[in-house]
Amino acid sequence: MPADRLRFHSRAAELAGLDPEVSKEAEAALDRFESLHGRVVPAAVREWFALAQGAAALRKFSNDDMVYDADRLGREEVYYWPEDNGDWPDDVDEQEERQLDPVGSLGLLPFLVENQGVWVMAVRLDGSEDPPVVISFDDVTPSAVWQPHADRFSDLVHARIWDAPVHLHGRQLALVGGAEPSALQQVLRQDFAPGPPTADGTRRHSRDGDRQRVLLEQWRGQWHCTVWAADETGLASLVAVVDPATA
Structure with a gap:
């Protein structure tokens, strides 16, 4: 099938x-x-x-x-x-x-x-x-x-299949203060497609047919951002977009 x-x-x-x-x-x-x-x-x-x-x-x-x-x-x-x-x-x-x-x-x-x-x-x-x-x-x-x-x-x-390479091979980006990254989320809503939803507060965004992914998670009151791309060129392009918004 x-x-x-x-x-x-x-x-x-x-x-x-x-x-x-x-x-x-x-x-x-x-x-x-x-x-x-x-x-x-x-x-x-x-x-x-x-x-x-x-x-x-x-x-x-x-x-x-x-x-x-x-x-x-x-x-x-x-x-x-x-x-x-x-x-x-x-x-x-x-x-x-x-x-x-x-x-x-x-x-x-x-x-x-x-x-x-x-x-x-x-x-x-x-x-x-x-x-x-x-x-x-x-x-x-x-x-x-x-x-x-x-x-x-x-x-x-x-979501579990989508998350796996991000968790295993992704790059963590610092979120200043650990507060909810509203500026980053605004960028993601404009330029990325939403990923599969779950009810635990995790936010997923992607582009290039899921070859570039951004995972936002909250642990113990702190927000964390992890990015993953299918190749180094895609990862560099992704970080260039995401990282300035996290500063």
């Missing part, structure tokens, strides 16, 4: 250099999920995880994060009860290992775990074709707090 025939993930597949071949085994696993849970796999989720290299591409374009293959989606998760959340009963000495079905109990489909288990991403099964993605820093437990991370699953996939 050519990448441009994908309904939700054509640009992500193109950026990843992904051959969008569909895996019959993955499709069968997604069918089993629907039969077991009595829920339809959202169309955007099915389209990506049915690809022979869908899960592998998300792993490749990450920091060695764990991405579930199609046959592990919807699995039961292990947590320890009582949860160590301040409500541990006085008469309980040890935590008891328990199973949790996040699909049936929480309406969530976990699909990605940070490489050290710091956070978990899940799709919210709200009945939409391209559902939102939420993130938890409390593992997958009955009382975990899930925060919005992307309005659409397709945006999350696109």
Whole structure:
């Protein structure tokens, strides 16, 4: 299947250099999920995880994060009860290992775990074709707090593939004072195209068909700018535009 025939993930597949071949085994696993849970796999989720290299591409374009293959989606998760959340009963000495079905109990489909288990991403099964993605820093437990991370699953996939070379090979530019760089953002809005959106406040801008990218992120109240280009000429051109606005 050519990448441009994908309904939700054509640009992500193109950026990843992904051959969008569909895996019959993955499709069968997604069918089993629907039969077991009595829920339809959202169309955007099915389209990506049915690809022979869908899960592998998300792993490749990450920091060695764990991405579930199609046959592990919807699995039961292990947590320890009582949860160590301040409500541990006085008469309980040890935590008891328990199973949790996040699909049936929480309406969530976990699909990605940070490489050290710091956070978990899940799709919210709200009945939409391209559902939102939420993130938890409390593992997958009955009382975990899930925060919005992307309005659409397709945006999350696109953003992670878009971000990967910027994080791995980009150049950080100083932002004086670390305040929100309004002058730089004005330049970017005028001369660059917006990149894939996420709900965590990250700003993405690009030009030259995504061959020049600018990533603005906020960490601990400070703004940071990272730029990346596909070649040295493009990087020099990008820095010449971006760097004066950061001074």
